[in-house]
Amino acid sequence: MAKARTGRPGVSASPEQQERRETGPLTRRGHARRAALLDAARRVFEEKGFMETRVTDIAAEANVAQGTFYTYFDSKDAIFQAVATRVAGEVIVELGSSNPQGAATYERTYASMKRFIDSYRRNAKILALIEQVGTFTPEMKQIRLQVREAGVERMTRIIEHHQAEGLADDTIDANLTAEALGSMVDQIAHVWFNLGKEFDEQEMLHALTLVWLRGAAIYDQKVAGQAAEA
Amino acid sequence: MAKARTGRPGVSASPEQQERRETGPLTRRGHARRAALLDAARRVFEEKGFMETRVTDIAAEANVAQGTFYTYFDSKDAIFQAVATRVAGEVIVELGSSNPQGAATYERTYASMKRFIDSYRRNAKILALIEQVGTFTPEMKQIRLQVREAGVERMTRIIEHHQAEGLADDTIDANLTAEALGSMVDQIAHVWFNLGKEFDEQEMLHALTLVWLRGAAIYDQKVAGQAAEA
Amino acid sequence: MAKARTGRPGVSASPEQQERRETGPLTRRGHARRAALLDAARRVFEEKGFMETRVTDIAAEANVAQGTFYTYFDSKDAIFQAVATRVAGEVIVELGSSNPQGAATYERTYASMKRFIDSYRRNAKILALIEQVGTFTPEMKQIRLQVREAGVERMTRIIEHHQAEGLADDTIDANLTAEALGSMVDQIAHVWFNLGKEFDEQEMLHALTLVWLRGAAIYDQKVAGQAAEA
Amino acid sequence: MAKARTGRPGVSASPEQQERRETGPLTRRGHARRAALLDAARRVFEEKGFMETRVTDIAAEANVAQGTFYTYFDSKDAIFQAVATRVAGEVIVELGSSNPQGAATYERTYASMKRFIDSYRRNAKILALIEQVGTFTPEMKQIRLQVREAGVERMTRIIEHHQAEGLADDTIDANLTAEALGSMVDQIAHVWFNLGKEFDEQEMLHALTLVWLRGAAIYDQKVAGQAAEA
DNA sequence: AATGAATGAGAGTTCATTCAT
DNA sequence: CATGAATGAACTCTCATTCAT
Numbered sequence A, B, C, D: 001m002a003k004a005r006t007g008r009p010g011v012s013a014s015p016e017q018q019e020r021r022e023t024g025p026l027t028r029r030g031h032a033r034r035a036a037l038l039d040a041a042r043r044v045f046e047e048k049g050f051m052e053t054r055v056t057d058i059a060a061e062a063n064v065a066q067g068t069f070y071t072y073f074d075s076k077d078a079i080f081q082a083v084a085t086r087v088a089g090e091v092i093v094e095l096g097s098s099n100p101q102g103a104a105t106y107e108r109t110y111a112s113m114k115r116f117i118d119s120y121r122r123n124a125k126i127l128a129l130i131e132q133v134g135t136f137t138p139e140m141k142q143i144r145l146q147v148r149e150a151g152v153e154r155m156t157r158i159i160e161h162h163q164a165e166g167l168a169d170d171t172i173d174a175n176l177t178a179e180a181l182g183s184m185v186d187q188i189a190h191v192w193f194n195l196g197k198e199f200d201e202q203e204m205l206h207a208l209t210l211v212w213l214r215g216a217a218i219y220d221q222k223v224a225g226q227a228a229e230a
Numbered sequence E: 001a002a003t004g005a006a007t008g009a010g011a012g013t014t015c016a017t018t019c020a021t
Numbered sequence F: 001c002a003t004g005a006a007t008g009a010a011c012t013c014t015c016a017t018t019c020a021t
Helices: A015-023 A028-052 A055-061 A066-072 A076-097 A106-134 A138-164 A174-193 A201-215 A221-229 B015-023 B028-052 B055-061 B066-072 B076-097 B106-134 B138-164 B174-193 B201-215 B221-229 C015-023 C028-052 C055-061 C066-072 C076-097 C106-134 C138-164 C174-193 C201-215 C221-229 D015-023 D028-052 D055-061 D066-072 D076-097 D106-134 D138-164 D174-194 D201-215 D221-229
Strands: none
Touching (some): A076 A106, A106 A138, A174 A201, B028 B066, B028 B076, B055 B076, B076 B138, B174 B201, C028 C066, C028 C076, C076 C138, C106 C174, C106 D106, C174 D201, D015 D066, D028 D055, D028 D066, D106 D138, D174 D201
């Protein structure tokens, strides 16, 4: 009789169909599929970018039919948000896992920089996409800011710690300084890995470390020594 | 740029129309039309973003028929590139216009920061779009890098000037340091005006100025003074 | 009915499942499930109409999984037909249950009208859907005509009875007149309950009764009296 | 660069694009195209019904590309409404064009019935579709009621005219009687031409005419004569 | 040189139906 | 028998670009 009125835009899915998408998969197999789709999506997004990625591509990469995609995700935007949230979470965890205690010596700061740069490099593509998609979606802007915030907060705590210990100029605003220095590292990584400008890793890490310590007004012998030699 | 998939594939524009586009407008009226389209495009792009902007919108905003658009520009991509190039040029000129001679005192540096921030604020939307579109087009990446380069180069010269005059630690790499500090300012402006994080203008400018001077290892009384007071 | 285009074309259901559908439910629980699905379907169809009803909705309303639906019914079309047949049967029974014997006085005719109108009102939504779906399915057209036929036949018998008793003009064609008068009542009910035109119940029943008695050329005192008064 | 984000549901057409649809075609060629599409739509709707009609079918029938359809109409629903409105208007005009003056003799009434039946037969398919689509769209319900109203009003005036002239029982409610009798004729035509029940034209017209005159309580010699003969 | 209409390849999404567990 | 997930053919609508006038 009546053929299916399939794919008619403007007619939204019946509530019952959407429920599963909201509830999440119920069976073990369902969970596996969802995860497979997420992984596939990450790979395709990294390869093709957001706009060039088609839902078809993701489904194909995950070896499922197109319709299956919609069992788990509402739309391309939705799965991107899921991927982005996961990556953002990972990056935040990676940054926070390091031990920021003790004095910020040149070596420690250098190691910290290296850790950030490595983490960024690994996730550069997705981070860039978050940035790009953030242009049209407020949610992505939030995620982008959260990643940033994690880094900035950590820097703020380090600076405050040094100020409290008398190891840093305590007349400066720790938070704003951290905002500035965090931005510096963030942007260098972006220019490096996303815009494709090439830097020598060691030299760049050295430069960042020096500027960071000086900018944070931390009294460090090596830095001071360098200044003294001048 | 990547080929558009729509239109009438397989059928290319008639030779005459092609030629007209390549020659550029010859008459005075033609020039005016082209300028009107560029202005309209900038406005529409700023309002709607790149993806959401339709060629129709630009034509309507410029009060010309849709077909007329293609008399002056090859494609949506082409007009965006034209807009971007113009804005980038303006920004570069604005940054370069200031006088970087003389010692980089706190006041001068602060003023310089303010100039940059103001310029960015005025052009924030288009700069963000350049960034966004740069995700898929190498040409835009280049333009983005050029804007950056202009700022970085200027900072490099300032640092080198101070090093030559004995007013700054000359053991540091002037160029890499400029890259870092330039990134800092750039990114702060981006977070501020595009991601919408709010900062107190004076405080932020103060913080940026201090970090800049310290990070560049410039010997300045006020900065030193502050450190001394601590 | 016309073939559905979706699903997994080319792959037909496994023989076992096919058989189960044809045999009908054997266990007591099976019967209950089938009934629950029918009830649920009626409710959903009434609320959403045929096209907007999804198999999912019916399954959810009946608290069974989607797959279970197909254990009992071949398709959405099939369950609609089952619902329609049931409702049609009920309506036919309701109409036939009244006692058409004796002279068709004003009071009796009025009461009969009222019974019809009430029955229609109760089943209006499904009757309208039968009509609607009848647009594409011959089976539904048949069911629609059967309901009608039941009413028309009954009216035919009444008229013929009166003609035989000398209580009505016997030069008129009893059957065609019944067709006309049956259509009248049917359509009024449709306009009233489905198209939403509002009528005063008593006045409308009065008007229908008068037209019916006059149209059927039945000699009734009250009707004649009214005419005489004029 | 960016490929067209074509057909992305959820993103509505830019205002400028929609404008033409609202303004209507500006050139003569445009008007012709619009008319061609309307004609094509009517043909396809009549052949396939509403649900089975695809926008593709209409475009093909009108010998235009799919996209051209959307230059003139928002959607399938929109063009159906346009077709329906036009047909409804035609029917209303056809009904109103006849001259209802003078006494409603048997012959005049018979001719009037014939005119209605012929008009309905010609437009039966579309009228049925209006009915069907009316199930989901209030606008169609309105159009359907308007067509009805035109007929009912005309009948009301005829009855009132006769009542005023002393040629009809003036104790009956002219309007409700017209509602009843109009419904009768309407529904007979529907059953006849849409549900496919076959009637002998002359006999049916005769029956309708008699019932109409009697039901409207009009004193006519032939009718009275028939009654007298009985 | 300008206009307004024409084009058509696709992209996203739905849902009846089937199948593995 | 029940369940929940899988399938994929359709179908609608968009918009960059071209063309006839």
